[in-house]
Amino acid sequence: MASISLKAQQMPASAIRKLVPLSDAAKKQGVKVYHLNIGQPDITSPDCALEAVRNLKLRNVSYTNSAGLMELREGLVNKYYKGIGIDIEVPELIVTVAGSEGVNMALEIACNEGDEVIVLEPFYTNYNTFAFMNGINLKPIPTDIRKGFQVPDIELFEKAITDKTKAILICNPGNPCGTLYSKENMLAIGEIARKHDLFLISDEVYREFTYTEEPHFSAMNIPNLEQNVILVDSVSKRYNLCGVRIGCIVSHNKDVMTAAMKYAQARLCPPVLGQYAAIGALDTPQEYFREVKEEYIRRRDYMIDRLNSIPGVFTPRPMGAFYTIAELPVDDTEKFARWMLEEFRLNNETTMITPAASFYKTPGKGLDHARISYVLEVPEMVKALDCLEEGLKQYPGRTN
Amino acid sequence: MASISLKAQQMPASAIRKLVPLSDAAKKQGVKVYHLNIGQPDITSPDCALEAVRNLKLRNVSYTNSAGLMELREGLVNKYYKGIGIDIEVPELIVTVAGSEGVNMALEIACNEGDEVIVLEPFYTNYNTFAFMNGINLKPIPTDIRKGFQVPDIELFEKAITDKTKAILICNPGNPCGTLYSKENMLAIGEIARKHDLFLISDEVYREFTYTEEPHFSAMNIPNLEQNVILVDSVSKRYNLCGVRIGCIVSHNKDVMTAAMKYAQARLCPPVLGQYAAIGALDTPQEYFREVKEEYIRRRDYMIDRLNSIPGVFTPRPMGAFYTIAELPVDDTEKFARWMLEEFRLNNETTMITPAASFYKTPGKGLDHARISYVLEVPEMVKALDCLEEGLKQYPGRTN
Numbered sequence: 033m034a035s036i037s038l039k040a041q042q043m044p045a046s047a048i049r050k051l052v053p054l055s056d057a058a059k060k061q062g063v064k065v066y067h068l069n070i071g072q073p074d075i076t077s078p079d080c081a082l083e084a085v086r087n088l089k090l091r092n093v094s095y096t097n098s099a100g101l102m103e104l105r106e107g108l109v110n111k112y113y114k115g116i117g118i119d120i121e122v123p124e125l126i127v128t129v130a131g132s133e134g135v136n137m138a139l140e141i142a143c144n145e146g147d148e149v150i151v152l153e154p155f156y157t158n159y160n161t162f163a164f165m166n167g168i169n170l171k172p173i174p175t176d177i178r179k180g181f182q183v184p185d186i187e188l189f190e191k192a193i194t195d196k197t198k199a200i201l202i203c204n205p206g207n208p209c210g211t212l213y214s215k216e217n218m219l220a221i222g223e224i225a226r227k228h229d230l231f232l233i234s235d236e237v238y239r240e241f242t243y244t245e246e247p248h249f250s251a252m253n254i255p256n257l258e259q260n261v262i263l264v265d266s267v268s269k270r271y272n273l274c275g276v277r278i279g280c281i282v283s284h285n286k287d288v289m290t291a292a293m294k295y296a297q298a299r300l301c302p303p304v305l306g307q308y309a310a311i312g313a314l315d316t317p318q319e320y321f322r323e324v325k326e327e328y329i330r331r332r333d334y335m336i337d338r339l340n341s342i343p344g345v346f347t348p349r350p351m352g353a354f355y356t357i358a359e360l361p362v363d364d365t366e367k368f369a370r371w372m373l374e375e376f377r378l379n380n381e382t383t384m385i386t387p388a389a390s391f392y393k394t395p396g397k398g399l400d401h402a403r404i405s406y407v408l409e410v411p412e413m414v415k416a417l418d419c420l421e422e423g424l425k426q427y428p429g430r431t432n
Numbered sequence: 433m434a435s436i437s438l439k440a441q442q443m444p445a446s447a448i449r450k451l452v453p454l455s456d457a458a459k460k461q462g463v464k465v466y467h468l469n470i471g472q473p474d475i476t477s478p479d480c481a482l483e484a485v486r487n488l489k490l491r492n493v494s495y496t497n498s499a500g501l502m503e504l505r506e507g508l509v510n511k512y513y514k515g516i517g518i519d520i521e522v523p524e525l526i527v528t529v530a531g532s533e534g535v536n537m538a539l540e541i542a543c544n545e546g547d548e549v550i551v552l553e554p555f556y557t558n559y560n561t562f563a564f565m566n567g568i569n570l571k572p573i574p575t576d577i578r579k580g581f582q583v584p585d586i587e588l589f590e591k592a593i594t595d596k597t598k599a600i601l602i603c604n605p606g607n608p609c610g611t612l613y614s615k616e617n618m619l620a621i622g623e624i625a626r627k628h629d630l631f632l633i634s635d636e637v638y639r640e641f642t643y644t645e646e647p648h649f650s651a652m653n654i655p656n657l658e659q660n661v662i663l664v665d666s667v668s669k670r671y672n673l674c675g676v677r678i679g680c681i682v683s684h685n686k687d688v689m690t691a692a693m694k695y696a697q698a699r700l701c702p703p704v705l706g707q708y709a710a711i712g713a714l715d716t717p718q719e720y721f722r723e724v725k726e727e728y729i730r731r732r733d734y735m736i737d738r739l740n741s742i743p744g745v746f747t748p749r750p751m752g753a754f755y756t757i758a759e760l761p762v763d764d765t766e767k768f769a770r771w772m773l774e775e776f777r778l779n780n781e782t783t784m785i786t787p788a789a790s791f792y793k794t795p796g797k798g799l800d801h802a803r804i805s806y807v808l809e810v811p812e813m814v815k816a817l818d819c820l821e822e823g824l825k826q827y828p829g830r831t832n
Contacts, residue, residue: 033629033685034598034630034631035687036541036542036685037540037543037544037547043694045694045697046698049498049697070495072494072495075492076491077490077491082490082491085488086485088482088485088488090482091477091482092474092475092673093477093672093674094472094672094675095472095674098446127460129529132699141436142434144437144439145439154452158698162698168633198437215800231434259433262439271494272493272494274494275493275494275495275496275701275703275704277702277703285434287435287436291436291440291443294443294445294446297445298532299533300532300674301675301677303529303706304675304706305485305675305709306703309493309705393496
């Protein structure tokens with residue numbers, strides 16, 4: 033029997049999705065599972081996006097240009113990015129198969145095998161998967177839950193940089209912490225990238241979800257770093273269109289865009305029906321974002337206050353995205369998450385969370401951390417957190 | 433200025449798509465360009481596929497399982513594959529982002545860096561791109577245009593196999609040649625794969641387009657090779673849904689499917705709107721395929737007879753897909769293709785073909801070959817071939 037490659041054997045399985053069979057099993061038993069584990073909001077997509085798909089008059093669904101439909105590229109540049117103060121031209125944007133393809137492309141373009149990329153830990157787990165696939169080493173710089181996972185002293189970046197370092201990869205606002213970086217943070221990171229001539233890969237798919245008065249400061253607007261910044265974006269979260277798989281990669285650096293186009297051509301074109309949904313979404317009224325943001329603030333405030341009211345639990349108050357990392361009084365959040373799905377029931381209900389160790393690369397870190405999403409309506413979250421609180425009381429591996 | 437990776441620099445650009453700017457420039461001058469260069473049929477998608485999208489009642493487009501919607505997986509297994517005599521279970525099928533992702537995944541799963549994969553030359557140019565991306569070496573076995581690019585003596589496979597060989601990659605019926613392999617061909621290839629315990633990666637995206645009485649013989653039906661075969665498939669060509677970007681990877685080998693799931697999870701899920709189109713397409717009546725096949729036979733017969741009537745041109749009669757490779761009396765088909773787009777006009781029209789050198793890995797091969805698609809209606813093809821014939825008369829680099 034032919035054996036599969038070492039790489040395919042060693043490739044990390046998705047830590048976020050590996051508990052899904054346990055949750056499926058619980059549901060088969062008739063148990064209601066509250067999903068605080070995924071970044072899958074229950075919020076309605078803008079009408080204009082769904083209407084664009086329902087009204088499609090295509091006779092067949094043919095390939096588009098590998099860079100995406102011109103109408104979408106122009107719309108993103110002129111309707112969306114210009115409107116939020118990111119000044120780019122159409123050739124500086126290629127439509128990707130969501131943010132996932134964008135991050136993967138950016139890493140492939142920035143790094144040779146064996147090169148190093150600096151990330152702030154904890155980080156989105158698939159960054160590690162994409163790095164693994166490309167033979168790239170992520171170099172984590174720790175951040176501190178007690179300090180809200182903020183950008184640490186810039187000295188730590190200096191220490192982490194070696195002659196193999198090719199890029200800094202950030203997610204702002206961040207998955208899994210919900211941390212929002214200030215303009216000052218971004219300028220400081222930019223300064224390091226400039227000094228060492230590193231690429232700054234900036235994943236800004238949660239840009240529309242920020243909960244401060246200060247506007248989001250994009251890496252694209254760091255002065256004198258135009259040739260180093262690669263922006264990764266997506267319509268998934270912005271318009272609650274996770275399934276359409278449409279995003280984009282953006283850079284002022286011509287070599288980057290030429291290379292991105294070669295990767296884009298290898299997969300022929302981005303999903304066309306999703307491109308039409310994204311074109312429709314460009315007409316989303318500001319009202320939509322305002323309402324969605326208010327809803328998330330309500331959810332966040334409930335979630336954070338409730339979590340911190342549970343004995344032994346600590347979580348900072350995130351200023352972006354719809355996740356938080358919470359410290360739980362348990363031996364191992366993966367064991368606890370499994371136990372919640374397999375053993376614990378409150379009125380025949382339970383809650384699913386994501387163990388956070390996979391968001392850390394440093395061994396042993398994050399074992400008592402969980403990523404918790406506030407993607408449910410408050411009344412649902414009340415019940416989800418009732419389960420979590422009761423579960424923490426009863427869990428045999430409780431530590432204090 | 434940060435410099436991009438060597439791999440990104442050296443990655444081959446799409447030979448099929450690199451002439452597009454010249455064709456765009458011609459169109460801007462008001463010239464009509466006949467596209468015999470792409471595999472983009474003008475044939476209508478089945479109503480049931482497009483209706484499924486128009487009637488979608490989703491309130492938002494959320495992620496699906498990374499392996500695809502269960503309704504689609506079950507439908508493919510029970511409605512499509514069982515119907516054509518391919519007997520598989522649902523866990524043996526994962527929905528991919530079209531055939532492109534399937535081939536890439538199959539190569540990653542079968543091969544470590546530095547491993548070798550045998551292909552019959554000429555082959556689909558992106559096989560080389562995916563191999564390059566994964567550090568895999570394609571080992572081409574030549575086939576002969578005068579023999580209709582048929583599977584050569586099996587001795588040539590034996591000679592090509594080294595201790596680095598991990599797989600044989602075939603496309604049946606084939607892009608770019610339209611060659612259809614007989615059951616005997618497939619059994620012979622299977623025998624070699626079994627003897628050397630190689631994976632057989634079988635790209636069968638053109639399965640529904642065969643023009644013989646004999647039914648298509650899938651690699652999945654080679655006896656005693658269940659653990660070695662990886663099937664790559666797509667709805668792109670079958671239902672004229674190229675843009676939906678939905679395909680699948682299929683194998684009886686559990687290790688292969690476990691690994692495929694890890695790759696699938698890294699990109700979260702396949703495009704959801706396309707998955708609904710593909711679910712709708714499962715109800716396509718047989719009548720549709722019969723009509724499409726008749727139409728392609730009409731087109732092929734016109735195309736092949738006309739090409740062979742042009743002095744100095746030779747092409748075999750393909751029995752599958754909708755391409756042929758033709759030998760043209762020119763110094764270099766890439767120069768000729770450029771000249772056709774930049775210089776030649778007949779009644780303000782011209783024809784675009786794909787130079788075939790990129791379908792060869794052996795240096796210097798295929799320079800006088802072009803891939804020509806019969807994806808236009810006959811009246812359009814008449815005019816396209818009028819241009820080609822006149823162009824060949826006038827081309828300064830004509831060789832005989």
